[in-house]
Structures are given as C-alpha cells and as structure tokens.
Amino acid sequence: MTAEQSEALLLDLYNIKGSASPLPGEIDSNFKIKVSDSEAYILKIAAPNTPSDHLEFQNALLQHIATHGSHLNASRVIANALGGLISECYDSNENKRYVRLITWVPGRVWSVVNPQSDNLRFNLGRHCGTLTKILQEFDHEEAYRDFEWDIAQSLWTKDHLHLFSEEEQDILHGFQEQFEAALEPYSRLRKGLVHNDANDNNIIVSEDLKHPQVRALIDYGDAIHTQIINDLAIACSYAMMHHMDPLEAALPIVKGYHNSFPLLEEELEHLYVAIAMRLVISVTKSAINKIKDPDNDYLNISEQPAWDLLKKWRLISKEFATCSFRSACDFNAHPKEVTFSEWANSNTFYVADLFPNVEINDIHHLDLSVSSEWMGHRKDFDDLELFEFKIRRLQKCVPNKIIAGGYLEPRIIYTSSAYDKIGNNGKESRTIHLGVDFWLPAGTPVSAICDGEIVIAINNAGDKEYGGLVVIKHCTDIMDFYTLYGHLSVQSVTMHKVGDHIKKGDIIGYLGSYPENGNWVPHLHFQILLSLLDYKNDYPGVAYYSQMGIWKSICPDPNLLFKIESLRKPSAISDEELMQYRQQHLGKNISLQYDTPIRMVRGDGVYLIDPFGRNYLDTVNNVAHVGHENFRVVKAGQDQMALLNTNTRYLHEHITTLTKELLATLPSPLAVVYFVNSGSEANDLAIRMAKCATGERDFIVSASGYHGHTDTCIGLSSYKFDGEGGEGAPEYTHTFVMPDAYRGTYRGSDTAALYTAEVQTLIDAVHQKGRGVAGVLLEPILSCGGQIELPKGFLKSVYTNIRAVGGLCISDEVQVGCGRVGKAFWGFQLHDVVPDIITIGKPLGNGHPLAAVVCTREVANSFANGMEYFNTFGGNPVSCAVGIEVLRIVKEEKLQEQAYRVGSFLKSKLQELASLYPIIGDVRGQGLFLGIELVNRHLRPLSDQTRYLINRMKDFGILMSSDGPDRNVLKIKPPMLFTEEHAEELIFYLKKILDEDVMKHAY
C-alpha cells in the first residue's frame, strides 16, 4: 500500500484529508497522517488474515485507557464516516485488509532521547506501572492467546538454538535452563493484562530537552494476559541497552514501576531471568527474520544491542541483581538481613572469640576514611613502614584497647586499579570497606567465631588483595551465614581444606605481614556475608559506592555480634547541614559551584576527591599549579611550619632564596619584589605603586577585566563594576572594549590597531580632563573575559602609547603566570613586552596564600618614599618555603614544557571537536590556559547550554568552569600535571555531552 493510496482510503473511509507518510512496523502497514500542525493520526492497515477479534481487543483496550487513564495519553480510536471502529479495504493483491484510525501521540520516541537519565527511566517505570494498574480492571478473551513475544511462553526459542554460534548458544541455553528450572514458582506468580511491549520505539517522551517525561506508550498489539513481572522485564530490557552498567540502568525503572504498581518480593526473584528471556526471544526472532525477510532492517533493529546486553547480563550475578531489585523496591536488599540481625541481637560475641590470646574487649576506633587526618598524605599512607610505626605508636597511647574500625568506611587506600570500571556515570573504583579491620601484630592467632565449615581457604595473592583468606559457613537454626578472615599468613591458611569442620575457638590462622598478606600493615579483615553470591575463591571486601546500599545488606555490620559502642562508625555531617549552615552564617554572595553542590575532602595531583572516594578530574584549578597536595610542597610547608613562622623583620634565608629564584625567571628590569598574600593584595599594591610613581590616579583597563576583590581592585574590574550589583566605572577608571577578535567590536586577525585606537581615545579623554594617566592594568590573556587572546601586536602598541604619556604598564599574571601558557614562563612574554610591574598570585603558593609584586627599580624607589611597608604575613618563612618548592618543581619537572605539549595537543583535539560540533564557535588560548566558546548559528552566546554542560561533566567526574561576560566560555586551566591521557578523557566526555539533546538542539 502506497502513501497516496492510504490518503485516498482515509478520505473515502473517514472523510479526513491529510498527507500520509509510512511508518516502520513488524507486519502491519502503518501511515502517519498529518492533517494540520496540531492534528495527526495513524492509519493502521492490518496484515492480511489478521483476525478482527484481535483488532477489536486493541480498540477496546484503548477505549478502556481513554476512559480510566486519560493522563496516560494513549491514542484514541476514531470512528469511520459510518460510525464503525474497524473498516475494511482491499489491497492491490485483492487481499481483504482491516483498517483503523487512531490519534497520533506527539513527542519523541525513546530511542532518540539523549540522555536517558535515571529520572527519565524512573518515569518510564512509573508510567508502565500506572498503565498496568489501569489494565487490571480490563479483560478480553483475546488476551489469552499463544504469543511468541510473551516471556511466559518463551521456551519455543529452544527449537532455534541451531541458528546461533556455539558461544551464542551457550548464552541462550544458559538462560533457557534457568527459566525452565524456575518454571514452577514462576507460573504461580501474579498474572494480569499488560502492555507487553515497552520497547524503545513504543515509548513517547515529551519534547522538554532538559527534563523530559514519558508521555505515553503506544502500540498495544502485543498486550496479553501474563505474569505481570514480564511487563517490567520488557521495559527494563530495552531501556537498559547502550548503558555501561545495565543493572544500574534497570534500577530506576524497577523503582518507578514499584512506585505506581507495588511489586511482590517473589516477583522480583524472577525479574533477572525474565529480562534475559525477553532478550532471548528478541535475538531468536531476529535470527529467524534474517532468513525470512533479509531486507527488512526494522525487524532486526534491536539485534546487536540485545546481544551486547545479553553478554553483559550473564556476567551479573542473578542473586546480586535480585538484591538490587529488592533494594530499589525498598525491601531489604538481602531477604535474610532482618533475620540475621535478630539472631545477632540474641547472641553476644567478644573480640576474644576472634583473638584467643587478646583479652581486651574495648576498641579504639581508627578513622581511615578519605578525609582522615590520621592517614595524612597518600605518600605517607602508601609507606607501610611509616603506617606500621604510626599504628604501633597509637597502640602505645591506648594500651587497653584494640585499634579497629572501618565498616562501610569510604577509603582510598585500595590503590590497585584491578577493580576500576567505567560505569554509567564515568569511572568508578571500589572504596566502601565491608568488614571491620583489627590492627594487631603479625602472628596473632585468629579463631573461628562460631562452629562452621570451611568453604574457602586460599592464598588470595596480589598487591592489596587478601593474602591468606579463610571463609567459614555457619548454619544456625534459622539461617546460614558466612564469616570471612582476610590478611592471614599464607602458610597458616593452607593448613585447612575446604569442607573441614571447625569449632568455635579453633585457630584458623595467624595474622600475616606484608607482603604475603596482600601487602598491608598486619591486621585482620573480618567480614560477615549472608550470601557467597557466585564467588568461589574470592569475595569483595570493598564495594563500589553506588552499590553500598546493597552490599550493606548482604554484608551486615560485624559489630552486630560484638555490640561495642566505640566500634560504631561516627556519624558524619551531611551536605545539607553544611549547606544550611553556610546559608545562615556565611555571606550569601559566597557562591557554590554546580546545581547540586559537591563536597571535596582531598586532593591528589590532577584530581579532587569527594568523601566517598570518587576522583574528579580537575580542569579548573590553576591554583593547584604543581598538583593538588603536591607532596614536596606539603612537606616544605609542614617542615618550615615546625621550625619558624614569623614576619619579615628578621633576617631569613627563605625570603632571599625565593626572591632570587623568582627574579631568575624574569627579564632584568624587573628587579624588586614585595611578597603579599593574594592576587587582590598584589594588584592593590601595584596600583598604589603606580599612583606613587606617576602622581596620577587614572587607570585604563579592559572591559570584563577582573583584578581582585579589594575596594581599589573592584574599582578597576569591569567584570564586577559592570556586572550584577556593580555601579559602573568609577571616575578614575577608563574601560576600553574587550579586544575580542571573535565576537568583539572588531573581529578577525588584524584588529590590533583598531583596539589600540580605542585605548588611545581613553588616554586622550583623560588628558582632556586635565589629568594624566597612572597606568594600564591588563592580563596577557583575559581570563574572566573568557580566555581572550589579545590581538597580535596590541599589547606592545598599548604599552608604547601608555609610556608615551608617562603611565606605567602593569601585567596581571595572577592567572596565567609560572609557565602555564607554555611558550613562555610569564604571559607578557607572549607579547614581546616588559611591564613596569607584574602581579603574581594563584600558582605561586600552590594553594598556600602567597602572592607577589615585582617591579622595576625605579618604581620601587619612588614607592619607598619614607613610609614603611609592613605586611604581617607576606613573605613569612612558611610561605617562602612553599613558593621556593613550587618554582623548583615547575623547573625540575619541566612543567612549562608539559603545558606547552599537552596544551597544544588538547587544543588541536578541541579544534577537531569544533569541526564536528558547530556549537563550539571558537577554541583559543595558550598552553594549559584554553577557552571554548559556545554559540548558536547567529553567534549568540549559549550560557544555559554551557551551564548544562558543566553540570553534566561533573556527573561524569570532570570539573569544569565557565567565564566570559556571557558565561558561555568553558575555561580549561588544570593543574600543570595534566597529561595527554587526561586530555583524551576530557575530550571523550565533552563529546558525549555535546551529543546530548540540550546541546545538539541549541545550534
């Protein structure tokens, strides 16, 4: 049937005039009919020999939903000119075809929505559940039919295994067997009428790109009376496709379904296999169709993603998946969690039950969490000798206690990357500790806590593994559980065999030492397991944070046995509490980054780490110049802090050493240094010096420039005085248009003269008022302006013109200095000029408040007019020790060269990205000081999209920031340890987010 024929049919049968376009379908011929922008239909011409009963069933179903669930937006059935809901026609082969007309549901099909967020998947589950609820009040005899797409009838697929490769057969057969084995309890599950086909082309999503909602389910042709859990399984199986972690992707759907149609525990037991069987049906159908109808691509649309998912699905433990589903439905993840805790409650154990020769039952809680100050720097806790020494020293302070702790503690001491994975939201590492650690000497005997049978006794060799490991199974009257003993000596555990029966108090091993105990300071890792899951020779002692709720239930708190108050994990202050307090007691204009703020407790090189041990790649922080918590810098500061910290009125070597090393990086006219505590203070001082040297007070600055938060600096910062809450330029400040060759007043490569003329106009205006110019204050690359590179030759001619009228030239190097721009150590060197004064801030102290002003001898001499310059903190020995170390690291580790190399690489990758995504209007900057400007096709700034992108990048563990007067420029200025690998990671996720609907539809 052609589109023209269907239009004629429509007019004939329904008296409706519209334009038809064909829609894909499995067996029917369907056409979208557009009547007007707000009126559209689907003309459904059933395949020859379709029984009319089935069509009547679908019509009745839609009418039931229209009456009882109008908020579900299902299509309505339209009557023909004679009032009939089903019409007839004959196709070109003289076949009788039944015809129906239903309303078109506007929106987007699920398969084109990007991202398919957790919220949207929850919404899908809830929509499906609501539909199921409404369908329970409807019945029809057509719902009881043989149907190959019904999971309950899925074993027909067994007859087609020969169509597959051996590996594929193995997968399919495995699931078929599991389904068959549980057929009896499965067949007793609750049944009802369900939609049965929430596949990604049958789900209609609203047009809202930021907060999409599921609007409707379409296509009721597969509706059937079956186990209700099948309906959820189908929704899951399609919506889980294309996700790195399908189980995690399924959970919001399950939660949503349960929210509107409460599921039963026994139903969840079958969900894992039901999902698999839907996929088994799908790939079997595809294999058959490929032979029957090789040209119909639609029939095989889900084949590859279904296989990808099946392969991932079979690697997931069914039991773990079921625990996860239970948790999503607010049941205890492990069904025996409460039984165990009741049993533990009525039985008391002592620490001596674990360590027969230790008679202490009191605990000193040791905090090894990510934010633990006791742990200190990574370099310190990675040093086992130091760690052991600290444990011993601590033990001496608490001789009557055992040092222990760690249940559900987030830790970053698990340095092995063996368990790192890429999840649905970027990189994940195992950080949540599932047992309790008891820090006792090597050789301490360990005994079984109750009677039981050994199920694992091996050497779990490898760095940061268990070393000697024993797991014992215990059977109580009401349930079985397991206890795990890790980090034993290898020899002691191999004395046991799996199957050996052990009595409470029997020695099962001795604490090992490093390296044989997995390379740890001696301790026992003691863990309770309610299930072994599928593990045979190993068992996680640490879990991913995203799965903590599930593991917590499978591995309950060992302190349920001991009941020692001091072993309980101290409660932590929540983000909400922190936020609330800030709102009440910190200034309201001290902002927090991100729509949902994040908390950071540790830094490590190019990463910031949150309290749960998640690493965030930091592309923002040009303060942590040589890396967050650079060990050398930390140590230099700590060491000097232990000796002396006082003001500059005493002789001290550090201040002269730092001065020498700083001056060695600068051209000789810049010869005198003043140390201060912040960039603002540096600029404030520089301005004072220029006023003093020239006797003038008028300054020339760029639009969107920022130079600090003191009153004077704000007065020279157009970014502030021209921004929100600002009052415009003060009398003595003269602002020229931002020399932005991309979107500024003058555009293109040859604009230096035009922008210089703008500056000259201001100089003339000052003179016309009968005053002179004190100076110009400019950054070599305008950071707050949006990483604006000054037009070639501009700075040189501005300096010439300013000097011609007796003014001074100040270069604000607070953001760009210390090697960041790659080609040069200082930003002004990019422009072949030498300023009279430079101000240095952020990078010099690597986070310690250290800044400086460097000026020519002439400027310094005129400033030293008799008034003493005193600064309580500036230039103190600790700050100087830190500054010396920073400059040395930049030099010794060749970080300027790295900034040049990695910056050039990243810039070229960003330019490639810009050629693929026109929303990236401009890529600019030098070294590791880059900017990406997001615009639409009319060069209008896309600030909302920039903000969206930054928030999304954060979801994937990448920190970014924006700037520019329109906040549409992404600033990239990471710690200088940033490598090509980090650059690739950044590009990967930028690409991913640029593909999302909000970004794609913005251009």
Ligand SMILES: Cc1ncc(COP(=O)(O)O)c(C=O)c1O
């Ligand atoms: C270019 C520039 N100058 C000066 C400052 C002020 O430095 P601080 O915040 O250390 O006072 C900043 C701060 O962001 C800056 O970006």
